[in-house]
Amino acid sequence: MAIENTPMLVPHLVVDDAAAALDFYAKAFGAEEMVRMPGPGGKLIHACMRINGSLVFLNDDFPEFNDGRSSTPTALGGTPVTIHLQGPDVDARFQRALDAGATVVNPLEDQFWGDRYGVVRDPFGHHWSLAETVREVDMAELLAQMNAQA
Incomplete structure (x- = not known):
């Protein structure tokens, strides 16, 4: 078996219920599950999914491996990161995310930079912009x- 070291940049999300998150991302964003690795106590130590052609890693929260601290957006009081999904038919994709259980952070609207753009929060606290x-x-x-809005 050949070892591949393909350069890549992959977001890695931490959630409270990785199995439920995998289901949500499949419903909301059409995620294709690639890998699901069970860990201690039924939690997922690692999962990999493909969304919009890109990989996203995911795992349950393991404070015991993080200096005893939880690292979910809920535990941290929010998230400073937004994952961006660009593509056609944004109205349908935005509604699909809402139907799956996401909530609106910024409504979907035409923006001055030329995109129809909105942001949702998934049930696990992560933000996703769709455009x-x-x-x-x-x-x-x-x-x-930009100057007119300043």
Whole structure:
């Protein structure tokens, strides 16, 4: 068996119920589960899924391996990270996430930079932005819009 060391950058999410999260991400974002590795006490020590063609790692919270601290967004009081999903038919994708149990952080709206864009919070506390480019915006217009909103 050959060992592959393909360079990549993969978000790694920590949640309170990784099995439920895998189910949610499949319903909300069409995630394809690649790997599910059980760990102690029925928790998942590692999982891998593919969303929008990209890998996302996932595991249950294990404070005992993190200096005794929980590292879920809920335990931390929120998340500073937003995972971005770009693609066609954003209205349907946004509604699909809501139907699966996500909540609106920022409603889906046409934005001055040319995207139809909104943000949801998944049931595990992670933020996901969803967007579709609906019009091209040149840099002069973009800067003018930004200055008008300042």
